[in-house]
Amino acid sequence: GAVVSQHPSRVICKSGTSVKIECRSLDFQATTMFWYRQFPKQSLMLMATSNEGSKATYEQGVEKDKFLINHASLTLSTLTVTSAHPEDSSFYICSAWDLANYGYTFGSGTRLTVV
């Protein structure tokens, strides 16, 4: 089946630094990638939707200058958390729509801890 590879799985960074998270669709073309954030014991909250070759669409309340999304190819989307702060510590997970299998495929998630 469709696979989305997400890296890194865990990252610890210092406050003020930037962290890049990658999601790659391995055997299908992901024209659209969805980025979610999940705080402990809470649901997955959609942050933004990225479309290959165009600007991402951000949900209300999500700072586009802080969470930079790039979807430069049909198989790669990246989320960069810039100037990270402890409150950005969360579980970030991507999801892509797989037209062939007619379903969403999730990455394995990234646990970000900002110290």
Added chain:
Amino acid sequence: GENVEQHPSTLSVQEGDSAVIKCTYSDSASNYFPWYKQELGKRPQLIIDIRSNVGEKKDQRIAVTLNKTAKHFSLHITETQPEDSAVYFCAASDNNNNDMRFGAGTRLTVKP
């Protein structure tokens, strides 16, 4: 945009009993309703989904019902087992490559 509400937030049942989780959605254009099971720190795992052209779907001990008129859908787990214990999320989208919104989640505990 779409708003998905899910109840209950926690559910505890005895092994062998049934469990029912209910969700409502707001956008009448939504036509794809998946259910996910999530273990702590892991990606959501699709357990069953239903599209708007059917009212019920069953897969062994798991079933989902959809009432488009009332805009609600439910997950039914029969003969629950301890390994069914997890957090379950419902979601809704219009499945035309548009975003998917999740319910708040239900923590199911199955007591042996």
